[in-house]
Amino acid sequence: MTNVTNLETNETIEISETIQDYLSLIYVMERDGEPVIGSRLAELLGVKPPTVTATLKRMVRDDLITMDENGTHLTDQGWAASKVVMRRHMLMEWMMQKTLPWSKLHSEAHHLEHAISAMAESALMEQLGRPQTCPHGNPLPGCESAVENWVPLLDLAVGEIATIRRIHELAEENTDLLGYLEKNLVIPGVQMEVMEILPFNQTVTISVGEKPVTLGNAVAKYIFVEQI
Ligand SMILES: [Zn+2]
Ligand SMILES: [Zn+2]
Numbered sequence: 001m002t003n004v005t006n007l008e009t010n011e012t013i014e015i016s017e018t019i020q021d022y023l024s025l026i027y028v029m030e031r032d033g034e035p036v037i038g039s040r041l042a043e044l045l046g047v048k049p050p051t052v053t054a055t056l057k058r059m060v061r062d063d064l065i066t067m068d069e070n071g072t073h074l075t076d077q078g079w080a081a082s083k084v085v086m087r088r089h090m091l092m093e094w095m096m097q098k099t100l101p102w103s104k105l106h107s108e109a110h111h112l113e114h115a116i117s118a119m120a121e122s123a124l125m126e127q128l129g130r131p132q133t134c135p136h137g138n139p140l141p142g143c144e145s146a147v148e149n150w151v152p153l154l155d156l157a158v159g160e161i162a163t164i165r166r167i168h169e170l171a172e173e174n175t176d177l178l179g180y181l182e183k184n185l186v187i188p189g190v191q192m193e194v195m196e197i198l199p200f201n202q203t204v205t206i207s208v209g210e211k212p213v214t215l216g217n218a219v220a221k222y223i224f225v226e227q228i
Pocket of ligand 2: 090093134135138
């Protein structure tokens with residue numbers, strides 16, 4: 001459970017771990033201007049669509065989201081709560097960074113993020129030197145400008161060189177994918193060059209430290225780089 005204060009009534013509400021998981025995904029979709037679609041949530045969370053529908057109804061009841069002809073959107077209270085969840089998650093990733101491989105940080109932080117108090121959160125924030133992004137390069141809430149100059153890998157042409165900066169939150173959900181990226185050094189801070197783009201094959205091949213790595217566009221769309 002995480003306590004979040006209702007902005008209108010000033011009451012503190014408790015949010016279950018399940019709803020915190022929904023909040024963080026809905027936050028990312030809303031922040032990026034993507035429609036919040038139940039079937040997409042079901043796929044990302046690994047649950048059945050009727051389960052998602054039932055949980056979204058609870059979130060409407062708790063004044064975290066609205067659902068109407070304009071789609072599904074966070075309320076002010078929903079935004080406030082999801083920012084807390086995201087920030088705690090990202091701080092937990094940094095906390096585990098010296099202990100675990102990069103590809104395991106997200107799933108481990110996912111367990112820990114629900115247990116941290118507001119006091120521990122602010123102490124950790126200071127101790128970590130107020131990071132602007134998580135170890136995957138995703139922005140902490142309010143730090144979006146830190147990532148705005150990074151471009152999608154898919155925007156690059158053959159021969160262009162760039163530094164990998166960010167693996168999008170929605171790709172963090174896939175542990176096998178993170179393991180593959182880590183094994184091939186497709187991680188933030190590493191320099192790469194675009195070797196080959198095959199639109200008919202939906203692939204892009206990059207070289208990382210002389211080694212070619214072929215990525216499907218479905219994966220490459222989640223990778224952002226800083227052009228050199
Ligand atoms: Zn994460
Ligand atoms: Zn992360």
